[in-house]
Amino acid sequence: MEAVTIPEYLIYVDPSRCVGCRSCELACAVEHSSSKTLYGAIAELPPPRPRTKVIPADGIYVPMRCMHCDPAPCVEACPTGSMHKTEEGFVISNPRKCIGCRTCLLACPFGHPSYSSENKVIKCDHCVDRIRAGLPPACVEACPTGALRYGRAEELLDEEKRRRALELILGLGEGGVVYRKAREGALHALLGR
Amino acid sequence: MEERIYERLMKASRREFYEGVSSDPTVPQLLEKAERDKIETVWHRYLAQQPQCGFGLLGVCCRNCNMGPCRIDPFGYGPQKGVCGATADTIVARNLMRMLAAGAAAHSDHARDIAEVFMGIPEGWAKDYGINDREKLVAVAERLGIETDGKDEKEIAREIAEIALMEFGKPGEDPLKFLEAYAPEKRKEVWKKLGITPRAIDREVTEMMHRTHMGVDADPLSLIAHGLRTALADGWSGSLMATELSDIMFGTPKPIKVWANLGVLREDAVNIMVHGHNPVLSMKIVEAAKDPELNELAKKLGATGGINVVGMCCTGNEVLVRLGIPVAGNLLQQELAIITGALEAVVVDYQCIMPALVDVASCYHTKVITTEPKTHIPGALHIEFDKANALETAKEIVRVAVENFPNRRKDRVFIPKEKMEAVVGFSVEAILKALGGTLKPLAEALKVGKIKGIAGVVGCTNPKTRHDYSHVTITKELIKNDVLVVGTGCWAITMSKAGLFKPEAAELAGPGLKEVCKSLGIPPALHMGSCVDCSRMLVAIAALADYFGVDMSDLPVVGSAPEWMSEKAVSIGAYFVASGVPVHLGTVPPVLGSKRVVEILTEEAEKLVGGKFFVETDPKKAAEAMLNIIIEKRKRLGWPV
Numbered sequence: 044m045e046a047v048t049i050p051e052y053l054i055y056v057d058p059s060r061c062v063g064c065r066s067c068e069l070a071c072a073v074e075h076s077s078s079k080t081l082y083g084a085i086a087e088l089p090p091p092r093p094r095t096k097v098i099p100a101d102g103i104y105v106p107m108r109c110m111h112c113d114p115a116p117c118v119e120a121c122p123t124g125s126m127h128k129t130e131e132g133f134v135i136s137n138p139r140k141c142i143g144c145r146t147c148l149l150a151c152p153f154g155h156p157s158y159s160s161e162n163k164v165i166k167c168d169h170c171v172d173r174i175r176a177g178l179p180p181a182c183v184e185a186c187p188t189g190a191l192r193y194g195r196a197e198e199l200l201d202e203e204k205r206r207r208a209l210e211l212i213l214g215l216g217e218g219g220v221v222y223r224k225a226r227e228g229a230l231h232a233l234l235g236r
Numbered sequence: 237m238e239e240r241i242y243e244r245l246m247k248a249s250r251r252e253f254y255e256g257v258s259s260d261p262t263v264p265q266l267l268e269k270a271e272r273d274k275i276e277t278v279w280h281r282y283l284a285q286q287p288q289c290g291f292g293l294l295g296v297c298c299r300n301c302n303m304g305p306c307r308i309d310p311f312g313y314g315p316q317k318g319v320c321g322a323t324a325d326t327i328v329a330r331n332l333m334r335m336l337a338a339g340a341a342a343h344s345d346h347a348r349d350i351a352e353v354f355m356g357i358p359e360g361w362a363k364d365y366g367i368n369d370r371e372k373l374v375a376v377a378e379r380l381g382i383e384t385d386g387k388d389e390k391e392i393a394r395e396i397a398e399i400a401l402m403e404f405g406k407p408g409e410d411p412l413k414f415l416e417a418y419a420p421e422k423r424k425e426v427w428k429k430l431g432i433t434p435r436a437i438d439r440e441v442t443e444m445m446h447r448t449h450m451g452v453d454a455d456p457l458s459l460i461a462h463g464l465r466t467a468l469a470d471g472w473s474g475s476l477m478a479t480e481l482s483d484i485m486f487g488t489p490k491p492i493k494v495w496a497n498l499g500v501l502r503e504d505a506v507n508i509m510v511h512g513h514n515p516v517l518s519m520k521i522v523e524a525a526k527d528p529e530l531n532e533l534a535k536k537l538g539a540t541g542g543i544n545v546v547g548m549c550c551t552g553n554e555v556l557v558r559l560g561i562p563v564a565g566n567l568l569q570q571e572l573a574i575i576t577g578a579l580e581a582v583v584v585d586y587q588c589i590m591p592a593l594v595d596v597a598s599c600y601h602t603k604v605i606t607t608e609p610k611t612h613i614p615g616a617l618h619i620e621f622d623k624a625n626a627l628e629t630a631k632e633i634v635r636v637a638v639e640n641f642p643n644r645r646k647d648r649v650f651i652p653k654e655k656m657e658a659v660v661g662f663s664v665e666a667i668l669k670a671l672g673g674t675l676k677p678l679a680e681a682l683k684v685g686k687i688k689g690i691a692g693v694v695g696c697t698n699p700k701t702r703h704d705y706s707h708v709t710i711t712k713e714l715i716k717n718d719v720l721v722v723g724t725g726c727w728a729i730t731m732s733k734a735g736l737f738k739p740e741a742a743e744l745a746g747p748g749l750k751e752v753c754k755s756l757g758i759p760p761a762l763h764m765g766s767c768v769d770c771s772r773m774l775v776a777i778a779a780l781a782d783y784f785g786v787d788m789s790d791l792p793v794v795g796s797a798p799e800w801m802s803e804k805a806v807s808i809g810a811y812f813v814a815s816g817v818p819v820h821l822g823t824v825p826p827v828l829g830s831k832r833v834v835e836i837l838t839e840e841a842e843k844l845v846g847g848k849f850f851v852e853t854d855p856k857k858a859a860e861a862m863l864n865i866i867i868e869k870r871k872r873l874g875w876p877v
Contacts, residue, residue, distance in 0.1 A: 064289065064291075065291070065307070066287075066289055066290065066291075068314075069289075069290035069291065069310070070287060070290065072311050073290070081290050081293060081294070082824065082828050084310075084311070085294065085310045085311065085828060085829070090310075090311035090312050090313070091311060092311070092313060093311070093313070184286075184287060185287050185290075187289075
């Protein structure tokens with residue numbers, strides 16, 4: 044068989060653009076409901092749970108989601124092989140193999156997975172069904188400001204390089220800082236000023 | 237239930253996209269031109285907004301105080317109360333009721349503007365306005381209990397105007413005078429018992445804003461009850477007064493043959509589009525466009541066909557039903573009219589004027605002219621309409637359009653060919669006249685079941701659903717089942733464009749309705765005017781109820797707003813419900829975040845006032861549900877089904 048190169052895709056999290064609207068949380072819950080519609084999802088029992096969560100940290104909103112690490116500490120730590128990688132490289136959990144030991148919760152550097160005795164480990168599945176259908180993850184689609192972006196890693200990073208380059212030539216750059224408070228507040232970033 | 241039209245559209249090819257958004261053939265043609273000209277339309281902006289905010293769609297976001305904004309987690313994992321303790325039930329009810337209050341305010345403020353000009357007639361300052369329909373003047377006066385014998389027109393007008401202007405802020409607990417004069421006794425009893433008889437228009441709107449202020453009314457039922465009261469103030473006084481006074485000043489509509497759709501724009505003429513709602517402006521623009529000097533100027537500048545005024549939205553309806561001025565389209569077509577490249581000016585007053593018109597117009601030579609002190613749009617040309625010098629100001633506005641004609645670029649003009657003939661202008665008076673002066677023939681046809689029921693279909697168009705499609709589908713289904721359809725607003729423009737207002741459309745009706753239509757020479761669906769004229773439907777239903785000696789809620793009558801979007805539609809829907817008419821909504825209102833509010837609107841309302849709301853986004857299923865209500869009501873009356 045011929046080797047197929049799967050392009051590297053990533054979700055780019057940019058807290059400087061997050062306004063804390065929690066649209067990603069809602070879209071995530073709807074995507075993981077049985078009806079997959081908002082009006083249907085709110086009537087479902089048990090109610091669908093969002094995997095992603097907006098956390099306010101030092102005055103900045105940060106949409107916290109699974110980073111689908113490589114290698115992923117949760118996969119390494121899982122004693123049963125429940126936590127595994129899809130062919131696309133997405134980290135997902137198989138409830139049939141999960142014994143509820145919660146090692147993955149401890150292993151995750153981002154505090155991502157949550158646990159309930161009923162559903163075992165609940166975590167972001169990178170909207171694998173949507174990705175396979177050619178759609179972006181639900182949280183990315185729902186984000187109105189571009190705090191969550193999804194695409195080919197190379198393109199996203201090029202875009203980011205251009206943005207930072209522009210800041211540099213305007214004398215506004217702060218080399219080496221990955222995440223920082225937007226200088227004039229998130230609203231200014233939103234307005235593109 | 238959720239209409240996910242945008243998901244289909246986002247994945248569609250360009251061709252599928254153009255055709256998918258509307259069932260009107262002019263739309264794909266002009267959307268294609270829009271994209272060629274690199275112009276964004278309402279549909280592009282709608283797609284760019286997707287997915288829309290879930291908290292907003294469910295109505296669970298509260299911005300009424302600065303402890304917030306707060307929102308309730310609809311899935312129950314996050315907060316279930318706002319900072320003040322307001323639950324989803326309180327928040328959803330307050331938000332919906334603020335929408336309703338805004339809608340009632342809009343209609344009624346329009347009425348106030350008309351009443352002020354009406355008062356200007358006896359006062360002498362509104363020199364370009366007069367009494368056009370003496371018969372209606374006397375009829376309205378008599379309804380209001382004004383002695384007319386031995387009084388001249390101006391005296392009668394003054395007394396009507398005094399009552400009308402007092403309706404807005406009269407003190408005390410007495411019911412509104414127009415409501416008192418027009419609503420049937422049985423209905424007034426229902427309202428009295430519930431304590432929702434409205435007292436003054438501004439008062440009910442103000443009280444609603446007060447109740448929804450932080451820390452006032454937290455009970456959804458109490459909030460919604462006051463909402464019905466506010467809506468009644470709009471329906472039976474504000475809107476009703478706007479209709480009645482407009483009829484007196486500009487003539488009561490009677491059947492007239494007209495043309496509809498974008499094909500009414502002309503290559504050889506200066507095209508002026510009046511857009512908005514108030515006939516005080518549009519009627520004068522039409523008059524000014526007949527000025528020989530301005531027509532001469534138009535011809536001199538190369539417009540061999542002179543000046544062509546066309547309408548858009550409800551002010552379009554106002555001049556359509558009274559003067560036969562062609563109507564170019566409804567809400568979602570306002571930008572497309574400019575995209576034809578053949579429009580010299582869009583003259584607007586208020587309501588439903590998309591600010592985007594200015595952006596679209598900037599790509600062509602079209603001038604967007606705002607005329608109202610309460611409507612300013614950045615980038616538009618503002619020529620304030622002076623009601624004391626109405627004709628003069630109107631001529632000034634028309635002159636701007638005429639002088640703009642040489643700037644039209646012929647190579648950028650594309651006017652779709654489509655236009656449709658329609659017979660419009662069915663005021664209650666005109667319907668009575670067609671019936672030979674009495675309700676009896678209609679009432680009897682209804683009773684024996686030749687006509688199974690009456691449906692009032694109204695409302696906007698909305699990119700959330702395929703433009704015009706639900707209007708047409710519901711209407712066709714209903715007339716096929718012998719339901720006489722009457723309506724107003726953007727629905728009426730859809731019907732004009734779709735050919736359902738042609739008398740020949742009776743062929744599409746069921747056998748009973750067809751027979752009635754043919755004997756009277758009327759179409760199976762009747763154009764009753766602009767959205768403010770929904771009051772005409774109330775008056776007609778009231779007359780039928782009185783004829784049979786029953787309450788309005790007993791009649792086989794049902795309402796529908798298949799493609800609604802505006803806050804005014806919330807008020808209209810609520811005054812129909814409060815008047816005992818069940819109302820279908822074709823787009824989902826922002827209430828599903830509260831089970832309690834849904835329960836009140838869709839179930840408890842019926843026990844209280846006889847009317848209720850129901851939501852169905854599929855037009856065929858909606859028509860079926862409406863038919864079932866009609867059959868149910870016929871059964872209860874013991875009429876054959």
